[in-house]
Amino acid sequence: MRGLRDKVVIVTGGARGIGAALCDRLAEEGARVAIFDLLLSDSAVTRTWQVDITDHRAVADAVADVESAIGPIDVLINNAGLNRPAAFISTQPADWRLMIGEQLYRAAQPCIMRWRL
Numbered sequence: 738m739r740g741l742r743d744k745v746v747i748v749t750g751g752a753r754g755i756g757a758a759l760c761d762r763l764a765e766e767g768a769r770v771a772i773f774d775l776l777l778s779d780s781a782v783t784r785t786w787q788v789d790i791t792d793h794r795a796v797a798d799a800v801a802d803v804e805s806a807i808g809p810i811d812v813l814i815n816n817a818g819l820n821r822p823a824a825f826i827s828t829q830p831a832d833w834r835l836m837i838g839e840q841l842y843r844a845a846q847p848c849i850m851r852w853r854l
């Protein structure tokens with residue numbers, strides 16, 4: 738994580754868990770961290786946009802807002818996701834669709850919106 742001083746970094750799902758740990762580390766490196774999460778979790782060094790990353794319009798608005806508030810986006814960390822832990826053989830079709838389909842869809846949204854703007 739070197740070389741990120743003053744870089745603008747969006748971390749999806751940065752309000753807790755792995756994403757929050759990433760945000761702390763990025764902030765230590767001097768990055769300007771924008772969190773996209775359903776939960777609010779502002780700190781002294783990060784700012785949160787409360788956004789559902791499956792919502793196209795909300796993501797587009799949040800991306801535009803980050804760029805005007807902090808600057809052009811340098812890095813996107815697609816961390817937000819969901820998990821339905823179960824043994825491979827007993828995972829239900831609906832859970833596969835949710836974990837794989839939703840995960841990829843979620844990961845794609847901020848990227849798509851960034852390049853459409």
Ligand SMILES: NC(=O)c1ccc[n+]([C@@H]2O[C@H](COP(=O)([O-])OP(=O)(O)OC[C@H]3O[C@@H](n4cnc5c(N)ncnc54)[C@H](O)[C@@H]3O)[C@@H](O)[C@H]2O)c1
Pocket residue numbers: 749750751752753754755756773774775776788789790791816817818819820843
């Ligand atoms: N924890 C693990 O052992 C593990 C293992 C493999 C993969 N992962 C993946 O790593 C990532 C982070 O895992 P974690 O354990 O920290 O998860 P977590 O559930 O603790 O945190 C996920 C964060 O994402 C946010 N989020 C979820 N859906 C969102 C949405 N639609 N819009 C905006 N924000 C949303 C949640 O509010 C939460 O803050 C996930 O993608 C998860 O699937 C985790």
